[in-house]
Amino acid sequence: MAVLSTEDYYMGMTSAPIALGSDVTQPTRRGSANFDQLNLPTVENPDQVFADITREDYASYINNFRGFENRLLSKTDDTTLIDRGRKTAATQAKTAAEIQARNLERYGGGGLSQAQIQQQQRSAQRGGQLSMANTVNNARIRQRDVNQALLRDLIGIGQGVNSSALGGLATAAQGKASRDAAFKNAKSSYRSGLVNMGTSILAAFAL
Amino acid sequence: MSKPKQSDYKASASEKANASVALAQKNYFDDVYLPRQIQMTENAFQDEDTLIETAEGRANADTMQTLTSNPNRNAVASVNTEADLASALSSMVAQGTDQGYIGARGDQVGSIKAANKMMSDTQTGLSRIAKIEGTRDLSIAQANLNKSLGFMKGVTNIGKGIAYRAGFEQGKGEDEGIG
Numbered sequence: 408m409a410v411l412s413t414e415d416y417y418m419g420m421t422s423a424p425i426a427l428g429s430d431v432t433q434p435t436r437r438g439s440a441n442f443d444q445l446n447l448p449t450v451e452n453p454d455q456v457f458a459d460i461t462r463e464d465y466a467s468y469i470n471n472f473r474g475f476e477n478r479l480l481s482k483t484d485d486t487t488l489i490d491r492g493r494k495t496a497a498t499q500a501k502t503a504a505e506i507q508a509r510n511l512e513r514y515g516g517g518g519l520s521q522a523q524i525q526q527q528q529r530s531a532q533r534g535g536q537l538s539m540a541n542t543v544n545n546a547r548i549r550q551r552d553v554n555q556a557l558l559r560d561l562i563g564i565g566q567g568v569n570s571s572a573l574g575g576l577a578t579a580a581q582g583k584a585s586r587d588a589a590f591k592n593a594k595s596s597y598r599s600g601l602v603n604m605g606t607s608i609l610a611a612f613a614l
Numbered sequence: 615m616s617k618p619k620q621s622d623y624k625a626s627a628s629e630k631a632n633a634s635v636a637l638a639q640k641n642y643f644d645d646v647y648l649p650r651q652i653q654m655t656e657n658a659f660q661d662e663d664t665l666i667e668t669a670e671g672r673a674n675a676d677t678m679q680t681l682t683s684n685p686n687r688n689a690v691a692s693v694n695t696e697a698d699l700a701s702a703l704s705s706m707v708a709q710g711t712d713q714g715y716i717g718a719r720g721d722q723v724g725s726i727k728a729a730n731k732m733m734s735d736t737q738t739g740l741s742r743i744a745k746i747e748g749t750r751d752l753s754i755a756q757a758n759l760n761k762s763l764g765f766m767k768g769v770t771n772i773g774k775g776i777a778y779r780a781g782f783e784q785g786k787g788e789d790e791g792i793g
Contacts, residue, residue, distance in 0.1 A: 442631075448641070450633035453625075454746050460640060461739035468736060471652045472729035475659055479726050482719075491666070491711045496704040503700035506682060510690045517690040527693050534697020538704045549712055553719060560723045564730050571737040578741040582748040589752045593759045600766035607773030611780065 483558050485550070492546030493539065500535035507531070651728060658721035666714035673710030677703050 450456055507527075511517055519527070625633070681699055689695050 445638070447631075447634035447638045450630070450637050453633045454743065454750075456633075456637060457739065458743045458747075461736050461743060464732070464736040465740070467648070468729060468733045472655060472726070472733075475655050475722075476726050476729065478659055479722050482722075487662075487666075488708075488711060488715055491670075492704075492708050495670070495707045495711065496700075499703035499707060500700040503696045503703060506699065507690075507696040510685045513685065514687050514690045517687060519691055523691070523693070527696065530693050531696040531700065534694070535700050538697075538701040541701070542704045542708050546708060546711075553716060557719060557723065560727070564727060567730055567734055571734045575737050575741050575744075578744055582744055585748060585752060589755060593755060596759060596763060600763045600770075604766040604770045604773065607770040607777065609773075611773040611776035613777075 479557070480561060483554055483561065485554060485557075488546040488550040488553065489543060492542040496535070496539035496542040500531070500538065503535075504531060651725070651732075654721075655725035655729065658718065658725045662715070662718035662722070665718045666711055669710040669712075669714030669717070670707050671710070673706045673713075674703065677706040 511519075681702060
């Protein structure tokens with residue numbers, strides 16, 4: 408029977424709700440007994456590990472994602488919708504004509520006169536052209552929308568890239584400024600120390 | 615006054631646990647999530663045509679099923695049947711193209727956004743390393759400087775001591791001469 412301490416309670420290692428100081432029958436440290444058995448890696452040199460990992464991550468990004476990013480960037484002038492729309496309209500006009508021809512055969516010409524058949528063909532031709540114009544015009548509008556949306560997304564991504572890059576440069580500049588200031592301070596302290604030492608030696612021998 | 619011991623500066627148990635857990639989680643991410651993220655990105659770009667064709671095929675099939683399931687004599691004889699069918703098919707298939715295309719583009723943008731988020735974290739990490747290393751180098755330089763300054767101060771004190779002593783001896787000799 409373990410008695411809870413305040414530390415256990417605030418470390419969140421207990422099964423709540425349990426009153427402080429009360430006897431408990433359940434485990435008081437959930438999972439803590441297993442921690443040492445997890446075979447976690449030992450980190451002897453955390454700053455070196457951190458440096459290695461982040462450099463590897465950068466290389467991984469370049470190798471695994473940069474190519475795809477460039478492909479996405481090249482899609483801002485994409486015309487897939489327009490190209491496919493044009494192809495679709497032509498294909499569907501052809502398909503509809505084939506269906507009509509099969510149905511006419513099924514129904515023995517459907518009792519249509521030559522004039523009716525000609526009119527049907529003219530209508531189909533006109534309908535096909537209108538359909539083509541309609542499909543391609545709509546595709547142009549949608550293509551522009553999609554490309555603009557992609558540009559907006561890319562600009563958002565670019566803002567993040569720029570911000571991170573500026574952050575990195577700011578850190579580098581800050582580091583350089585700190586080093587320069589520290590170097591100047593060190594030189595002046597050293598010089599002052601040398602002067603003090605020299606004057607005291609001179610004083611020792613002058614007297 | 616005791617000499618500084620390396621053991622006084624060793625990492626605490628919680629620091630070690632923090633580093634171990636962090637590294638384990640990082641390895642876990644690299645082994646489990648990163649390959650999937652790469653796979654997702656590859657799929658997003660490779661599957662664009664497949665997604666479009668799937669959506670087009672479904673739109674085409676649905677439209678065909680609706681408009682051609684009852685080929686009666688009236689439909690065959692109608693002047694506009696063929697034109698209407700072509701128009702409806704084009705329109706519906708174009709919508710299918712849209713859906714597939716927009717879906718594929720959304721996947722591509724999402725995967726590149728995720729990759730860039732990761733890249734941003736990496737860059738933040740590199741900045742932090744630079745800061746850590748810079749701070750450490752400056753501290754080491756400061757420590758070396760302190761060592762030199764300490765030596766100079768010691769020599770200065772010795773010099774001062776000698777000077778005071780000489781002054782004292784000189785003064786004492788003059789006093790005795792006067793006396």
